[in-house]
Amino acid sequence: SIVSFANGGPCMEEGSKHRLIYVPPSIVQLNNLGISHIECENYNEAETSFVRALRQLREIAYSSNQVSDQLAVVLKDCEDLSLKQRGMKTESEDYLRSDYDEGMHTFSDPVRLAVTPREENFQNVASTIVYNFAQLKIRIKNDQQGLELLTRALHFVKLEESSNNDGVGIVAILHNVGHIHYRSGRYQDALINYQGASEILGRASNPDPLCMAASVNCIGVLYFHLAKEDPTRALSRFLDALSIQRAILGHNHPHVATTLNNVGRVYFMRGEYDTALQLYLEALKIRRAAFGSNHLDVGATVYNAGQSYHQLRQFKEAIQFYEEFLSIAQSQLGKKHRDVAVMLKCLGSVYHEMKNHDKAIVLYKEALSVGVEAIGEIDPEIASILNKLGNALYEQGDFAAAIEAYKRGLDVERTILDPCHPNIVVTLTNIGQIHKFRQELDVAISWYEEALRIQRLSLPSDHPRIAMTLSNIGMLHYQNRSFSKALDMYQESLTIRRGADDGADNLEVAATLNSIGLVLFKMQQYSFALEVFMQSLKIRQNLIGYIHRDVSIILYNIATVQLESGDEEEALKTFEETLRVERAALGNDHIDVVMTLQHIAQVHQQRGCLHEALEYLNEALETQTRVSEGHEEDITIAQIINQIGNIHLQRRDTSQAMEIFAQALQIFRRAGRPDTDLLVRGFKYYDMSMFHPEAAAAA
Numbered sequence: 001s002i003v004s005f006a007n008g009g010p011c012m013e014e015g016s017k018h019r020l021i022y023v024p025p026s027i028v029q030l031n032n033l034g035i036s037h038i039e040c041e042n043y044n045e046a047e048t049s050f051v052r053a054l055r056q057l058r059e060i061a062y063s064s065n066q067v068s069d070q071l072a073v074v075l076k077d078c079e080d081l082s083l084k085q086r087g088m089k090t091e092s093e094d095y096l097r098s099d100y101d102e103g104m105h106t107f108s109d110p111v112r113l114a115v116t117p118r119e120e121n122f123q124n125v126a127s128t129i130v131y132n133f134a135q136l137k138i139r140i141k142n143d144q145q146g147l148e149l150l151t152r153a154l155h156f157v158k159l160e161e162s163s164n165n166d167g168v169g170i171v172a173i174l175h176n177v178g179h180i181h182y183r184s185g186r187y188q189d190a191l192i193n194y195q196g197a198s199e200i201l202g203r204a205s206n207p208d209p210l211c212m213a214a215s216v217n218c219i220g221v222l223y224f225h226l227a228k229e230d231p232t233r234a235l236s237r238f239l240d241a242l243s244i245q246r247a248i249l250g251h252n253h254p255h256v257a258t259t260l261n262n263v264g265r266v267y268f269m270r271g272e273y274d275t276a277l278q279l280y281l282e283a284l285k286i287r288r289a290a291f292g293s294n295h296l297d298v299g300a301t302v303y304n305a306g307q308s309y310h311q312l313r314q315f316k317e318a319i320q321f322y323e324e325f326l327s328i329a330q331s332q333l334g335k336k337h338r339d340v341a342v343m344l345k346c347l348g349s350v351y352h353e354m355k356n357h358d359k360a361i362v363l364y365k366e367a368l369s370v371g372v373e374a375i376g377e378i379d380p381e382i383a384s385i386l387n388k389l390g391n392a393l394y395e396q397g398d399f400a401a402a403i404e405a406y407k408r409g410l411d412v413e414r415t416i417l418d419p420c421h422p423n424i425v426v427t428l429t430n431i432g433q434i435h436k437f438r439q440e441l442d443v444a445i446s447w448y449e450e451a452l453r454i455q456r457l458s459l460p461s462d463h464p465r466i467a468m469t470l471s472n473i474g475m476l477h478y479q480n481r482s483f484s485k486a487l488d489m490y491q492e493s494l495t496i497r498r499g500a501d502d503g504a505d506n507l508e509v510a511a512t513l514n515s516i517g518l519v520l521f522k523m524q525q526y527s528f529a530l531e532v533f534m535q536s537l538k539i540r541q542n543l544i545g546y547i548h549r550d551v552s553i554i555l556y557n558i559a560t561v562q563l564e565s566g567d568e569e570e571a572l573k574t575f576e577e578t579l580r581v582e583r584a585a586l587g588n589d590h591i592d593v594v595m596t597l598q599h600i601a602q603v604h605q606q607r608g609c610l611h612e613a614l615e616y617l618n619e620a621l622e623t624q625t626r627v628s629e630g631h632e633e634d635i636t637i638a639q640i641i642n643q644i645g646n647i648h649l650q651r652r653d654t655s656q657a658m659e660i661f662a663q664a665l666q667i668f669r670r671a672g673r674p675d676t677d678l679l680v681r682g683f684k685y686y687d688m689s690m691f692h693p694e695a696a697a698a699a
Helices: 025-039 043-063 069-083 122-139 143-153 170-183 187-203 209-226 232-249 254-269 273-291 296-311 315-333 338-353 357-375 380-396 399-416 422-437 441-458 464-479 483-499 507-522 526-544 549-564 568-586 591-606 610-627 635-650 654-670
Strands: 020-022 119-121 683-685 688-690
Touching: 025 043, 025 122, 043 122, 122 143, 122 170, 143 170, 170 187, 170 209, 187 209, 209 232, 209 254, 232 254, 254 273, 254 296, 273 296, 296 315, 296 338, 315 338, 338 357, 338 380, 357 380, 380 399, 380 422, 399 422, 422 441, 422 464, 441 464, 464 483, 464 507, 483 507, 507 526, 507 549, 526 549, 549 568, 549 591, 568 591, 591 610, 591 635, 610 635, 635 654
Parallel strands: none
Antiparallel strands: 020 119, 683 688
């Protein structure tokens, strides 16, 4: 379906270039009548006119010894297209590329012929009528037949007469062929045709600069879609087109607005949202002045500006622009249109990010209803809406409804996407995550394993996403107390992550080592656990410095292993270092600081140093009170008070211990916790109760 041309134009038959033949006015009149019918949207009558004109041309071709039989056959082929299925819908109905102007639909008007009795260039007349017939097919959404007719029109066009005002030129044909390919998503095929048009204009002695600007802009749009990672070439073409348009048309022409809008999209892709927004607003001002407020092209730029505000987290402005686009889309396209569903989804996303889950869910459900009615259940847009709805329901805590939305979206994805598409993996892991949260660990593992199976089929064996899924499955086995299986998952993940970045250590390696250390600790392999924790600590200190929360977490784990191994002295030192890092990285009033103070107190209590233990617990209580802002149902406060009571009990201060226990019990009860949460005599540590008498006072 790619148009082929040599030396800038189609191959012509030898000796056919300058043959002039008398063409009856009736043929020209039929062509022009067909155009009038197109303009009145009388498409059946237009087709009848063009077919009659082509039939008369074919009769001339057969009767004249100046026109080859091959060209007559081509004309017959064009006639026969009228007998094929009409109104056939094709991929070209992609709403993003048909309803909104990117400057791609150039040379879209049919071409009239002069009604004067004279000898005509047969090829120019034939190409013009075939071209107009193609325009008709395109307008009735029959791109495939339109493409076939345009390809046949090229058989009649002569390069040296492509700028003839009495006929259609090769540049116009190439633009239309390119546009059909573009609307069908065949970007590379489209690019070849637009580049061909640009090359022809570049070799012309006196090319139309606006035609050149149009070609350059179209090439820019294709570069934009073909090179998502590097839009530099697209930006260069857009700026060239903009320069020509401003020089000839001025700064306030709709074509200038179209190109400004395209430039804005490049900056948006590059994450330069402020620059993109300014370009969109400039384009919007021009388009509103030219078209009024209720026009689709105005709506397209309103939507783009809204996206920029959205990315800049200026939610009030984003909502304002999204709602304006929604109003335009409902007015121009109807309330049950795909774009209406898309915009409702976008509005839902803004409210979602604002943590207004109720409003977001209402909008997502409305988007889903409109989308299903407009485009059916089986469509990527429906899958996207269901995924967002599932996310919002999950965050709101409605897990059953979230799973239902995810599973419905998964059914759509499995119907329309490749079996190994990454979107399917995302949905599988989302479902697994909910089951994990609900502590349905075996079910969660099955969903993650299905995601892993797809990743192993579709990705290289050392891909980072596989490592991530392995780690997630390892965590599930760890929580399920299947420590051997967890260790296997984590070790495979570690192998992949250590192989990344040419073997250099990275934070993902450090995180996986930490996970392996936790598993080994649970397996009571303390020396191995300590070794891998030390490796993780070294990596983190090298990469993020010594004062960081992630460093304090590893220090905390190391201290825990040391304590469980019986090395209380080293454990106490490491806990104190943990506390120093936490305070430097997080400040004094942080939950991590409270936990470490508690554990230091526990070490002192375990060693019989009850005075020191009380000091650390009282500091933990004061800190947690500030952290919880005096919340009367704070469980951590109750637990700390419980610990303080046990120390008084150890010191044989029974009366005060009972008062403190009663205070802790009241908090547990207000929080709806059972009385068994209160621990008397000793303290719970790693699921073991430990009790020590108070140490003797220092001499």
